[in-house]
Amino acid sequence: MSDDATADAARRAWRAMSDLVLDADRRTAVTEALGLSFARTRALRRLVDQPLTLRELAARLGADPPYATLIVDDLQERGLVQRTPHPDDRRAKLVQLTAAGRAAAVRAREILDQPPPALRALPPDEVASLLRVLERLQQLAADGGD
Structure with missing residues (x-):
């Protein structure tokens, strides 16, 4: 990309x-x-x-x-x-x-x-993937964005 x-x-x-x-x-x-x-x-x-x-x-x-x-x-x-x-x-x-x-x-x-209904409607594997991405973003932000 x-x-x-x-x-x-x-x-x-x-x-x-x-x-x-x-x-x-x-x-x-x-x-x-x-x-x-x-x-x-x-x-x-x-x-x-x-x-x-x-x-x-x-x-x-x-x-x-x-x-x-x-x-x-x-x-x-x-x-x-x-x-x-x-x-x-x-x-x-x-x-x-x-x-x-x-x-x-x-x-x-x-x-x-x-959580909003749309999030609750996602399959468990997609919720787990989303959580991993968001936790990674939190960690990057805590580390100063690097």
């Missing part, structure tokens, strides 16, 4: 993966199930593994700190997160999930982890 054909095939593959992964129906399902915007759901999911400072959360969301503050304020009003003093920096606060916030994040993950 020529370099142009390979580049075109890569673009088409990327577009197909993006269309599947960025499925608006799945985002809608999470939004409706939790009664939260998808941005707020993303914030909850970023806090599952550990508390973060507001600045760290903003960076992980790809948002500016004032917008992250609005998200956290709303999540705190809903009882899904709380702010606690940072153990090493008196000027900073950590944002962490409450029990209700953790339950909402788990519910979001359950919804988002459900």
Whole structure:
């Protein structure tokens, strides 16, 4: 395959993966199930593994700190997160999930982890092949793309 054909095939593959992964129906399902915007759901999911400072959360969301503050304020009003003093920096606060916030994040993950019907319809050997390719792509990305 020529370099142009390979580049075109890569673009088409990327577009197909993006269309599947960025499925608006799945985002809608999470939004409706939790009664939260998808941005707020993303914030909850970023806090599952550990508390973060507001600045760290903003960076992980790809948002500016004032917008992250609005998200956290709303999540705190809903009882899904709380702010606690940072153990090493008196000027900073950590944002962490409450029990209700953790339950909402788990519910979001359950919804988002459900493969679309088209993927479930593939034969097992094709699913296994797809998984191998995607895991290889993840490894290449982790290694810097080489």
